[in-house]
Amino acid sequence: MMASIIKNKKIQSLFFILFWLLLWEVAAKIVDKPVILPTIGQTLRALFAMAQHGEFYHHVALSLLRVFWGVGASIIIGIVLGIFSGLYDFVYRFFNPIMSVIKATPVVSFIILALVWMKTDNIPVFVCFLMCVPIIWTNVVQGVRDTDKRLLQMCHVYQISKFRMIREVYLPSVRGYIFSSIAASIGIGWKSTVAAEVIARPEISIGGGMYETKIYLETDNLFALTLVVIVLSFIIEYAIKNLLNNFSKGKKTYVPQHSKSQKSLSG
Amino acid sequence: MFLNIRNLKKAYQDKVIFDGLNLSFHEHEIACVLGPSGVGKSTLFNIIAKIESYDSGSIEGLDHKRIAYVFQEDRLLEWKNVYDNIAFVIAEEKDIRSRVDEAIGSVKLTGFENYYPSELSGGMRQRVSLARAFVYKPDLMIMDEPFKGLDIALKEDIIDDFEAHWQKNKYCVIMSTHDIEEALRLAQRVIILGKEPAVVVADIDCRTMDKNELRERIKNYFED
Numbered sequence: 001m002m003a004s005i006i007k008n009k010k011i012q013s014l015f016f017i018l019f020w021l022l023l024w025e026v027a028a029k030i031v032d033k034p035v036i037l038p039t040i041g042q043t044l045r046a047l048f049a050m051a052q053h054g055e056f057y058h059h060v061a062l063s064l065l066r067v068f069w070g071v072g073a074s075i076i077i078g079i080v081l082g083i084f085s086g087l088y089d090f091v092y093r094f095f096n097p098i099m100s101v102i103k104a105t106p107v108v109s110f111i112i113l114a115l116v117w118m119k120t121d122n123i124p125v126f127v128c129f130l131m132c133v134p135i136i137w138t139n140v141v142q143g144v145r146d147t148d149k150r151l152l153q154m155c156h157v158y159q160i161s162k163f164r165m166i167r168e169v170y171l172p173s174v175r176g177y178i179f180s181s182i183a184a185s186i187g188i189g190w191k192s193t194v195a196a197e198v199i200a201r202p203e204i205s206i207g208g209g210m211y212e213t214k215i216y217l218e219t220d221n222l223f224a225l226t227l228v229v230i231v232l233s234f235i236i237e238y239a240i241k242n243l244l245n246n247f248s249k250g251k252k253t254y255v256p257q258h259s260k261s262q263k264s265l266s267g
Numbered sequence: 268m269f270l271n272i273r274n275l276k277k278a279y280q281d282k283v284i285f286d287g288l289n290l291s292f293h294e295h296e297i298a299c300v301l302g303p304s305g306v307g308k309s310t311l312f313n314i315i316a317k318i319e320s321y322d323s324g325s326i327e328g329l330d331h332k333r334i335a336y337v338f339q340e341d342r343l344l345e346w347k348n349v350y351d352n353i354a355f356v357i358a359e360e361k362d363i364r365s366r367v368d369e370a371i372g373s374v375k376l377t378g379f380e381n382y383y384p385s386e387l388s389g390g391m392r393q394r395v396s397l398a399r400a401f402v403y404k405p406d407l408m409i410m411d412e413p414f415k416g417l418d419i420a421l422k423e424d425i426i427d428d429f430e431a432h433w434q435k436n437k438y439c440v441i442m443s444t445h446d447i448e449e450a451l452r453l454a455q456r457v458i459i460l461g462k463e464p465a466v467v468v469a470d471i472d473c474r475t476m477d478k479n480e481l482r483e484r485i486k487n488y489f490e491d
Contacts, residue, residue: 150342151342151344153318153342154336156317156318157336158335158336158356160355161359164358168344168347169344172344
């Protein structure tokens with residue numbers, strides 16, 4: 001009985017989570033300075049105190065909206081550019097340098113540059129977009145390139161137009177790649193949005209609230225806001241994954257078939 | 268002459284497939300191309316279907332012809348159901364519904380219109396691929412070992428479907444097979460490709476020859 005409980009993976013995971021929480025609590029007790037490391041209780045109290053004010057929800061909602069716009073724009077632009085880059089090598093070579101540079105650039109560089117270029121309210125959206133678009137683009141390019149060549153040959157024989165090939169062959173083939181890149185970019189989009197908010201400090205934002213905790217040395221509030229970001233990130237990622245799974249079930253997502261006959265085509 | 272291939276040359280890096288192949292096909296005929304694996308049957312078919320390039324030579328008679336291709340594998344779109352897979356090739360044409368229904372009926376898949384390829388057996392999938400070729404109303408039908416890997420009863424069934432459709436429409440068919448009996452049953456002409464680079468080693472009019480004699484002749488070529 002005991003052995004089977006210990007072997008149960010869910011119970012194991014719960015145990016490990018409790019272990020890390022306990023470690024946090026013990027460390028906070030040892031440090032005994034809420035300014036440096038608040039306890040779990042202090043963090044939760046700070047969270048409940050914030051949750052009493054309507055303003056808190058306004059901050060959270062606006063930050064979420066920024067992530068939505070940033071990720072949404074990156075999905076649209078990433079898919080369109082990705083499809084054409086996958087189809088035409090010169091388009092790929094045109095966009096590849098800029099995408100590589102964006103991927104390699106630290107997020108703070110963009111935030112600081114954006115401070116010079118635009119209104120503070122737009123900076124988090126812009127930064128979120130920049131962080132996500134190369135992820136979507138790279139995945140879509142790969143998906144287009146991995147599209148079954150034998151299906152494309154079939155389309156060629158039956159004189160299917162390029163537009164219909166994109167809509168009816170490439171897009172369904174790439175769907176799985178798009179879904180996984182959306183799931184991957186949500187987390188990154190969320191983190192970069194909050195980072196941009198901390199530095200750019202739009203009037204209403206979670207990141208702006210975090211910056212204030214630094215000024216007033218309210219570490220418990222910082223922990224509480226971080227907790228909000230983490231929990232929301234989990235919820236969004238979980239919701240998106242479920243949504244995409246349901247969507248792909250209904251749409252018969254493509255599973256590539258690698259049959260031997262592909263090789264014998266040249267025979 | 269329906270299709271005329273003259274002095275066709277094709278090589279992959281270090282392997283010469285054709286070095287001056289001459290071959291022609293006639294209207295309304297079923298021509299069966301036989302030959303050992305790797306001789307270049309699929310390459311020839313792909314060149315005729317314009318999905319592979321060739322190095323030099325000429326192919327006359329392809330302009331404005333509608334070509335349907337039944338590949339060795341079914342090449343169905345997994346995200347479209349049976350009906351949509353067949354309608355896919357005539358989506359911009361007229362009378363789609365009646366044509367698709369007729370094609371589905373001719374391969375005896377009525378009732379399976381809403382099934383997805385993943386829900387069908389290998390034989391049924393190949394029938395969908397055949398129906399897709401039928402619905403296209405081709406002038407030229409290329410079939411590359413279309414009945415390979417099917418069990419005997421199913422193969423007979425599909426060949427019956429094909430024969431019935433051809434009798435009605437009489438398009439030119441160029442097909443390959445490894446099964447001599449299949450060739451004997453369907454072909455009006457048997458073309459045997461051999462050697463390396465490939466040449467036509469025999470071009471036999473089956474209509475003027477007794478089946479047993481033909482069988483022996485074809486076997487002799489393969490034994491040589």
